[in-house]
Amino acid sequence: MRPVLMTATVPEADRNSVWERGVRQWLAPLRVGFPPGSASCHGTLWAGDLAYVRVLSVQADPVRLGRTASLTASAPAARLALALQVSGTAGLRQDGRGAVLQPGELALLDLRRPFFLEQHRRFRMHLVRVPCAALGAAQGRVERVTGRALRTDGGIAALLEPLLLGLAQQDAPTPARVADRLAGNVADLLASLVDEQTREPGAGPADARRQLSALVRRYIDAHLRDPELSPAGIADAHGISLRYLHLLFEGEETTVRRLIRRRRVEECARELARRQGVVPTISAVARGWGFRNATHFSRSFREVFGMSPREWRAAGGQPAALVARSTDA
Template identity: 45%
Template sequence: MALVMTTASVPESERPAYWREAVGRALAPMAVTVRHGGPFEGRVCTERLGHLRITTIEADAQRVSRTAAHLAGATAAPAPAADHVVVGLQTAGTATLLQDGRRALVEEGDLMVYDTGRPYSLDFPERFAHRAVRMPRWALGVAEEDLRRVTGTAITGTEGFGALLANFLAPLTASVPPCAPAVAGRLAAGVVDLVATLVDERIRGDVTPAASQGEHLVLRVRDHIDRHLADPGLSPGSVAAAHHISVRYLHRLFEGEGVTVSRLIQQRRLERCARELRRAAVSAPPVSAVAQRWGFANPAHFSRVFRAAYGLSPREWREARDELVPAG
């Protein structure tokens, strides 16, 4: 259930203190300074998705700072704020992020990364909207030195891997879907995996060109297919879901690969089967067992596609193994 806190019904004189408490509860204890005079308005909404906390803030101009004093006062709660990393998506207005000696201007549509375990500040010079995805450091699994190379930086949300992450987070954080705990856990794990990949991309040389990002994603898809060949449910749909992209985009990625995703899955499965069937008779398992092991649930279908690929039935291939040249 979402927790919503708004200044709408709070007396004007009490709003700064109320807002400071609201932001502290949503993100972490920090100092809040309202930028301009006049009535201040703000709204913060916090929801949970597995082990993630997703917070949407819409408010007037302000500066928020988490100082060494705030860190010194942190307590060992079950999940203390000092043990989290935040990925922010700026959906309206601009922000200036300071952390680890770096200053970054974050524009609408950009991403930012900051660590609640070290001092940082965010300056919003005008009314803004900001979505923060807070995740436990243990879940991210990124080395401290690598994380420090990414915090305090702005990441464009219009190209490269930043665009992939921003496009995934935007609808998810706009309306966190009600779902069963198991589903929420898988979604949260997907978000964390994407963020860890983003960190890896950044430390390997900033944002690479979009074409290289596509090539990198193709390599990841091919590796995913090889690791899940035994799963009968492996399909373009499951592959796309595992990489948080649409099936249409997946097919577009493979337009220059000379093979469709479905065909690639079938080819790789057949190669694994052919390899096993070439083993010596003493150790080779039954043909049906080989087919099932590599994702072919229907023996008749397996025999048809194997003959089409190798010119022999699986049994003929096994019997002629001593005369065959291994498939290249």
């Protein structure tokens, strides 16, 4: 990463305003506050992009960052930021929860909604900023993870901590193919973190029907790229009748075929958002996720997201309603 802002090179009287502009430019539109009597902020901001993921590292005096309701309305951002507190402590509030971040702890910030992050003393923090669409279905559960301090001594968080530390220490330019792969690893791990953190605590074993339904869903996800994937093949793979397979999903307001189609569309949307402006083509992405017919893919995509695949990629992976709100703002 390279330093993109060093207040040591700025006249002391201008440091606070320059720091605020830099944070807003590189992370998101935010309100930046400083402790009473603080004449100037001493800080350095490093930044680098890996395809669609932005990596940031901040070392600075105490500061308070706020993404307010007015900012989310006037400057919407369909992104998430995963933060690693390296030194110092910080108070965090989002979605009705609050926590104190200690060194070595992670926090997930949803830039679509208001939050407040206050660093109590001089600090160092690493962040990765990821498009919400890159998390696929997991982005719908992010609200249950925000406003919490996540320990890094086990689970997916234990894998993310060294990854963030390593990314923050990268000095040499990363080849485009490697950067795209690293961005995918970050997005996949972040989605896995959300999945892990949103499991119901203390839940006992599900009944046989729920267990089988979960197995079928995992099987579908694992075979989405296979254009031959079908309800009959899924039933055979699990040793059940086709009729019983359909019964499993009767209470879930979907059918097996609709679930396969929707999951394929979601994965295509996720890849298109990741690879904005980068090959492969839209038709290649569709084929890669099991769609044989371009017209069928476009129609299915519009049914799920309310826009064509081309419009989705041009909008950076934002749903139609959000794009309309952003345009009207």
